[in-house]
Amino acid sequence: MKLSPKTRKILLLTAFLITVAVCVPATALITYRISTSASGSTQASSKEDIVADFIIIGGGSAGCIVAARLAEYGFETVLISSGANDTLNPMMREKRAYSQLFRMPQFKHYLFPEPSLNLNGRVLNTIVQNTLGGNGVNGGGMEQMMRNDWTYFVNVTNDQSYHHQNMSAYYKMVENFTSTASISPSENHGHSGPIIITQYYDTKFGNVWKSVAQELSETYSDDLAGLSDYGFSFEGSAFTNGLRSWSGDAYLSSTMSKYSNLKVITEATVTKLEINEKTKHVDSVLFVTSNGLFKGTARKEYILSAGVFFSPHLLMLSGIGDSDILRQHNITVKHELKQVGKNLVDNGVVTVEYDTKNFSLGDLKPVGLINSQSTTTNTNPDIFFILKLDEQTKRLTVLILNISPKSPAGYVSLHNSNPLVSPKINLTYLKDERDTKTFVNGIEYIRRIMSTSVMKQYATFNETQPGPNSVNLSTYVINTVSTAQHFLGTCSMGKNEQTSVVDSHFKVHGIDNLRIVDASIFPAGFISKSGPCLTVYALAEKAARTLQQMYS
Numbered sequence: 001m002k003l004s005p006k007t008r009k010i011l012l013l014t015a016f017l018i019t020v021a022v023c024v025p026a027t028a029l030i031t032y033r034i035s036t037s038a039s040g041s042t043q044a045s046s047k048e049d050i051v052a053d054f055i056i057i058g059g060g061s062a063g064c065i066v067a068a069r070l071a072e073y074g075f076e077t078v079l080i081s082s083g084a085n086d087t088l089n090p091m092m093r094e095k096r097a098y099s100q101l102f103r104m105p106q107f108k109h110y111l112f113p114e115p116s117l118n119l120n121g122r123v124l125n126t127i128v129q130n131t132l133g134g135n136g137v138n139g140g141g142m143e144q145m146m147r148n149d150w151t152y153f154v155n156v157t158n159d160q161s162y163h164h165q166n167m168s169a170y171y172k173m174v175e176n177f178t179s180t181a182s183i184s185p186s187e188n189h190g191h192s193g194p195i196i197i198t199q200y201y202d203t204k205f206g207n208v209w210k211s212v213a214q215e216l217s218e219t220y221s222d223d224l225a226g227l228s229d230y231g232f233s234f235e236g237s238a239f240t241n242g243l244r245s246w247s248g249d250a251y252l253s254s255t256m257s258k259y260s261n262l263k264v265i266t267e268a269t270v271t272k273l274e275i276n277e278k279t280k281h282v283d284s285v286l287f288v289t290s291n292g293l294f295k296g297t298a299r300k301e302y303i304l305s306a307g308v309f310f311s312p313h314l315l316m317l318s319g320i321g322d323s324d325i326l327r328q329h330n331i332t333v334k335h336e337l338k339q340v341g342k343n344l345v346d347n348g349v350v351t352v353e354y355d356t357k358n359f360s361l362g363d364l365k366p367v368g369l370i371n372s373q374s375t376t377t378n379t380n381p382d383i384f385f386i387l388k389l390d391e392q393t394k395r396l397t398v399l400i401l402n403i404s405p406k407s408p409a410g411y412v413s414l415h416n417s418n419p420l421v422s423p424k425i426n427l428t429y430l431k432d433e434r435d436t437k438t439f440v441n442g443i444e445y446i447r448r449i450m451s452t453s454v455m456k457q458y459a460t461f462n463e464t465q466p467g468p469n470s471v472n473l474s475t476y477v478i479n480t481v482s483t484a485q486h487f488l489g490t491c492s493m494g495k496n497e498q499t500s501v502v503d504s505h506f507k508v509h510g511i512d513n514l515r516i517v518d519a520s521i522f523p524a525g526f527i528s529k530s531g532p533c534l535t536v537y538a539l540a541e542k543a544a545r546t547l548q549q550m551y552s
Ligand SMILES: Cc1cc2nc3c(=O)[nH]c(=O)nc-3n(C[C@H](O)[C@H](O)[C@H](O)COP(=O)(O)OP(=O)(O)OC[C@H]3O[C@@H](n4cnc5c(N)ncnc54)[C@H](O)[C@@H]3O)c2cc1C
Pocket: 057, 058, 059, 060, 061, 062, 063, 080, 081, 082, 083, 127, 128, 129, 130, 131, 132, 133, 134, 135, 136, 137, 138, 139, 140, 141, 142, 143, 268, 269, 270, 271, 305, 306, 307, 308, 310, 311, 314, 484, 485, 486, 487, 517, 518, 519, 520, 530, 531, 532, 533, 534, 536
C-alpha cells in the first residue's frame, strides 16, 4: 500500500483524534512514542512497504531472540516494535538506575486494569517496557523452570519435545552462567550463550542462610535449576558487576550491524493483521509510525511477540478471538478462537519490610521456594520469597509470591476497536479466600525466618510493614497485594482450538502462517514458580529452531 505523504499525515492525525475522543478513561490510552526524530535504529521512513521472509511483531524479551536467530539462520527478517532502541542508554544497563527507570514513563506503557472489587476497588498497575528487549529490562531474577513444570507442558500438549531434558538444551543456548559459590557448576546450565547470568554467593551469609534453613527444618539447595524444586537457595541474576544482560542488547543490538538480512523498525506500532477469512492466511500487517501508515508482507510467516497483553489484543483487533466479544465491538470475525485473551495469571506479591542494622547483602539474592504451612515436605511449595536490601537506606523488603493461586484466571479483552487504546484487563487476585490465607501464612513464615537464632545473631531486624502489632494480616494482604508482573497465559498452548490458542509448534490454531512466541503462550492453569523471563528466552530459542528446521 503506497500512500501519499498528505494521506499518511491525515491518517495519523485521525488515529490520534480517535484515540483522544474514545470514551475510555484517559489512563487507558497507550503512550506509544511517535516522534519525528530517529533514535538509534532504523525508523520506517522509506516510501517502500516491507517484504521479508519473516515479520516479527514486538521486540520484547522473546521477539528480539526470534529476530536475531532467524537472521542468523539466513532468513530475511524484519522486526517491528513500538518502543525506541534504547540499548545504548546507560539507564537500561545499570542496576543502580533501575528504580529511576521505573519512574520514567517514556520507556513504558502503563496499563490500568479494571478496579479489583475484592481488593476494595483498588486499581493495580501493569507495565510493558516500551523499548528493545521489552520487559526483559526487569528486576533481573533469572530462574529456570523445574522438571515438574515441563511435565505440565508435555501433558497439556502431548509433545515430548517439552520434556525437561530437551528444554534444558534451550536454556543452555541462552545462558552464560557463572556462580561465585564453590559448588561444581551444575550441568543444567549453559556457559557460552548471550545472556550473562551470575549466581552470587558468599560463604559468610551463605552459611547463615543454610543454618536458617536447618533451624526451620528446611532443605538448602545450591541451585534451584532443573531437578530440585524446593528449598532455600540463592537466585541467579541478569546483573553482573552492576550491569544488566537482556535480549534487546545481548541478542539483537550486536546482530543488527552483523546481518544485512535483519531490519529493525522501532517506534512503529502494528495495528492490524490483515487476515483472509477464506484461506485462513495472514496477508499482511499494518503498522503506524511518525511517518505514516505502512504495510508489511511476510513470504513465510508472521511471529507475534507483543507480550501477554498486546498479543491477544492484536489478534482480537484483527478478527481472531471469541466471536461474542468481537461482535460487541463491530469487528468482523475472521477466525473463531474462544481462548484468545483468557487464562491470564500472575502470582501477586505481598511484602514484609524491615529496618535493619549491621546487615548487608551486596549482590546476594537469598530466596526460598517452600511450603508455608508444613516444613520439610520437599514438595508442593506454595510460596516463593526473595530478600531485597536497599544498601543505602538499609531497608529490607521480603517479597512473597503466591505460586499456587486458587482464584479463577483473569482475562484480556477490548475496550473498543481502536488499536491505539490499550486492552481491557481483568485481574483476580484474592478472589478465592485461600489465596489471602496463603499470603498470611507467607508473612508468618518470613517472621519465623527473622526470628531464628541465627538471623537474630547476625543482624538487627525491626519489622515496619505490616508491623509487629498488626493484628489483622488478612486486611493487610487485601490492602497491599500487588502485581508480581509475572503475567502468563492469554494465548495459551494446547492440543486444540477449543481449549487453547497455539499448538506446541507455536502456531495459531487454524491460521496457516501465524505463530505466537512470548509469555502469553504458557498453558492454561500454569503459574510461574519464581520468574518466567529466562523461560520466555528459552521458548524463543525453541521457536526459532522450529522455524529453521521447517524452512531450511
Ligand atoms: C517490572 C517487571 C519486573 C519483572 N521482573 C522479573 C524478574 O525479575 N524475573 C523474571 O523472570 N521475570 C520478571 N518479569 C517478567 C518478565 O520480564 C516477562 O515475563 C517477560 O519479559 C515477557 O516477555 P515477552 O516477550 O512476553 O513480552 P515483552 O518483553 O513485554 O515484549 C513485548 C514487546 O512488544 C512490543 N509491542 C506491544 N504491542 C506492539 C505492537 N502492537 N506493535 C509493535 N510492538 C508492540 C512492546 O513494546 C514490548 O517491547 C518482570 C516484568 C516486569 C514488567
